[in-house]
Amino acid sequence: MEPLKHECGVAMVRLLKPLEYYQQKYGTWMFGLNKLYLMMEKQHNRGQEGAGMACVNLDAVPGSEYMFRERAEGSNAITEIFANVQKQFRNVTPQQLADVDYAKRNLPFAGELYMGHLRYSTTGKSGLSYVHPFLRRNNWRAKNLCLCGNFNMTNIEEIFDKLVKQGQYPRIYSDSYITLEFMGHRLDREVERNFIEGQKKGLKDQDITRYIEDNIKISNVLKSTMADYDGGYVMCGLTGSGEMFSMRDPWGIRPAFWYKNDEFIVLASERPVLQTTFELECDDINELEPGCALIVKKNGESSIERILEPRGDAKCSFERIYFSRGSDRDIYKERKKLGEQLTSSILKAVNYDTEHTVFSFIPNTAEVAFYGMLGGFKRYINNQKIERIRNLDHKPSYEELEEILHQYVRSEKVAIKDIKLRTFITEGASRNDLAAHVYDVTYGSLVPYVDNLVIIDDSIVRGTTLKESILKILDRLHPKKIIIVSSSPQIRYPDYYGIDMPNLEEFCVFRATIELLKDHGMCQLLEDTYNKCKEEILKPKSEMRNCVCDIYKPFTVDEINKKIVEMLRPEGMNTPVELVYQSIEGLHTAIPNHKGDWYFTGNYPTPGGVRLVNMAFIRFYESVYQCER
Structure with missing residues (x-):
């Protein structure tokens, strides 16, 4: 009769059409942003300590921001982060707000990729620095990584030692930051692999950048990162170049559900969240299988890929x-x-x-x-x-x-x-x-x-x-x-x-x-x-x-x-x-x-x-x- 802390919650939206499509069909380019809000509110039970969200704009020009993040602490964090986003639209005229080109060039959180997180502490640590999503910056878009998840790792000291052995010096000892750095390191290697391949093809400058972003294999990053982890997790991420992924642990401990049509791909920790938000039937929705990842490429192509072989049947009864x-x-x-x-x-x-x-x-x-x-x-x-x-x-x-x-x-x-x-x-x-x-x-x-x-x-x-x-x-x-x-x-x-x-x-x-x-x-x-x-x-x-x-x-x-x-x-x-x-x-x-x-x-x-x-x-x-x- 004394409440347990719930598991954390995740929500992801990948729009598959240009923003103009949603403006015309739904009356707003904020379709993805609004749906993310609903998905997070429908999972409010999974996070009373904090919430965060992130967005990637695929059409941003050099010199402008293309990855946005907002986080807040407390039981009203969902309301706070979305209110903070809306505050940034206050001085925009209705005509400008309805202008998709203007929004993509000038407004934060005008993008095609959205990710949200609801937090209950799994470590007892508190403070805004522990609220997901976590962001790793780089001047190459493909090396930018934003990460969140519903997880707790039982062997983080082993992963920490592995990073140190490689020569890295993690700033913070927590499973979230260590995972961010570990996965970020493997993403760097994947980008560099494509850079070398591009050079072999005689590509230079913007051409080699486009080659890298078009040929990133997130499955390589996940396979080289997650194989050594022990714990229950649904790990979600966005890259600055437009990759999106969500992976479930090979024991199936933590849950994840997804749906796709020709307009969007969405994922959440609970099935009714998708049913209510997108007016779906129960059987329309897919469960992400243990050890598998939902991966969406920059061009919108999606796939379910086997990252790790199943290691048991341990879906959480609680x-x-x-x-x-x-x-x-x-x-x-x-x-x-x-x-x-x-x-x-x-x-x-x-x-x-x-x-x-x-x-x-x-x-x-x-x-x-x-x-x-x-x-x-x-x-x-x-x-x-x-x-x-x-x-x-x-x-x-x-x-x-x-x-x-x-x-x-x-x-x-x-x-x-x-x-x-x-x-x-x-x-x-x-x-x-x-x-x-x-x-x-x-x-x-x-x-x-x-x-x-x-x-x-x-x-x-x-x-x-x-x-x-x-x-x-x-x-x-x-x-x-x-x-x-x-x-x-x-x-x-x-x-x-x-x-x-x-x-x-x-x-x-x-x-x-x-x-x-x-x-x-x-x-x-x-x-x-x-x-x-x-x-x-x-x-x-x-x-x-x-x-x-x-x-x-x-x-x-x-x-x-x-x-x-x-x-x-x-x-x-x-x-x-x-x-x-x-x-x-x-x-x-x-x-x-x-x-x-x-x-x-x-x-x-x-x-x-x-x-x-x-x-x-x-x-x-x-x-x-x-x-x-």
Whole structure:
């Protein structure tokens, strides 16, 4: 019930006609710019920390700008960057603004290539210098590179060392800047390769420049850059000479979708973004396959090229559970299925007393799973009605039928997110008191001491909001029992492919397991696991295993659940509380085509993920556990 940071979002537009075409057909040459804005707003859920955009003008003359970039921080960054662009048009007359030739010669962001990015930090670093896209400048158009992406790399130190070994001196140690420099270096080599080829053909001056720009092979750049990366990514880029590309990691961890017609080529992190923005049907849109790149040349020719061979089937299941918006056709069905599958477990928790059970959800992202849960209970109650009628040994009276048929699933809007805690309150007691009032309840929504209350969420991560706010506020309704339901399985392990949550001790499931080990006098297992992790990180990455899995083996899911409740129960609360989690089997049944489940199982798809989780346990043992002993 405390929000995870979403994955970042990307958006790309490549216009395939002259700007005059869009001015005539759509009434504005800003067709691409406007569509980029819509695509970014439709992905606002993927970035609350910053946003940026870039544009390339293919018809700019020497001495004028041809690559434009605008970036801003904060949750209103999308509005800010597009407002800043529009400000630059204020002193332009309507006639000039409608004049395509004038716009191409004089106005920023009048171009054919557009790229946008929405940022959630994957490293904890903040500031405008960390907001995508990143820009690498050069006096040769083909060597200019603008880069953005939805990614987190697990082996950036290896890439850094490779650059240093080549003789480079990266200015900043971050995966974004290092990737920009690494790819920029390979782009330089590709330009120089064409320069030499042009010389062999006897070309000079502008002729050799045109030859270079017409013969750039972005696939060469990507193959020589991305082969060594370990992580989840959708990497997007523009060059000053008009090349555009987007590449997906070979494990398929991060998502990307694209569409092409004779007017434009577009790409986004989520399929409904393209459907809504361009009025498309679901089946019109293509998914970018793992290890492949969508490449658009300067002349507008496009292709899907295999850059790396697939290295596994690890499409992120959490994209389906939480990160992506639920408006996608398939995601909507999957989230409903996740909720529906919990029916039997919830029935057991309420002792099959559906007559005295009220269902609700927190937060809004759990609403679709809530509908699925209600659907499961409606079917259960309807089956109960059918059985009762079938078992009658007489012709029922109207009153008897009415009593049977009027059984229904009781759902209410029980909890409401009322205020946002203001961070200027720093004093501990005051801050905690405010945090306890983030949510409010609908008084009278259930019968005190009689009704059970079932609250479904899409995930339970830290448990902080449960302890500090949710359970306290729900207890005011005096339910007979509170059942907190998670439509996802227990989150036991960090994600290293896109979320800024690298520490094991942040997870309530991990903390509860540590307490169980202490309770059962099994602390030796922690030391053994620590020593095994130290041994593992000395091995070649391909031979490492996730040793953290060992600490969970002694306990069942129910045992861990009970410990979580014990740890999160606010002082003075007497209402019984039970946790119900989705099973791993249920996850795979509901979401069969997205097998990336490392958050829940520890089965990291890449060696880098395995190495980092072992290192996370070492950090925990040395900096947290030993200090508590």
